[in-house]
Amino acid sequence: MSQAKYFYLSLLSLGLVIFAVILQQVGYQGVSFLPCPLCILQRIGYLGISIFCFLAAGFNPLRKLFHLLAALCAAYGLSIAGRQVWLVSHPETSCGIDPLETWINQFQLAKGLPWLFKADGMCSAKLPAILGLQVPEWSLVWFAIILVTLLVSFFPRRNLGAESA
DSSP: OOHHHHHHHHHHHHHHHHHHHHHHHTOBTTBOOOOOHHHHHHHHHHHHHHHHHHHHHHOGGGHHHHHHHHHHHHHHHHHHHHHHHHHHHOGGGOOSSOHHHHHHHTSHHHHHOHHHHOOOSOTTOOOOOBTTBOHHHHHHHHHHHHHHHHHHHHSOOOOHHHHHO
């Protein structure tokens, strides 16, 4: 993958976190989108992708390692988003206050940057859809797109036409 593509993936991931913070601070259709513990874990996944893609763009000798780490962050985020989509579609499984919220809010990041890392919402909360999808569904889609992009571009393509000639 080219250096520019790593920068694009880095900016895309960072942009998705910024969009989540805007939804949290400003809201949408009069509803404030408070982040739940799974939302915070997904933000960490997006930030991991952003950081590792940025490093892959800048450090050619370690590019494959950073590429792999970004793909692992995308797989991690995909699994968290998948769990949240399942919770949103099965709200009866939610047990009220999530113990994960207490655990996440004890981290120094949550105390130092509460506007970014503090969990206040419910994982199974059904909020207004944006362009037909819930926020966790959008997150699942974006993690899948990023993961597929990283996996497909991990192995260099061989020129099949040159080999057969």
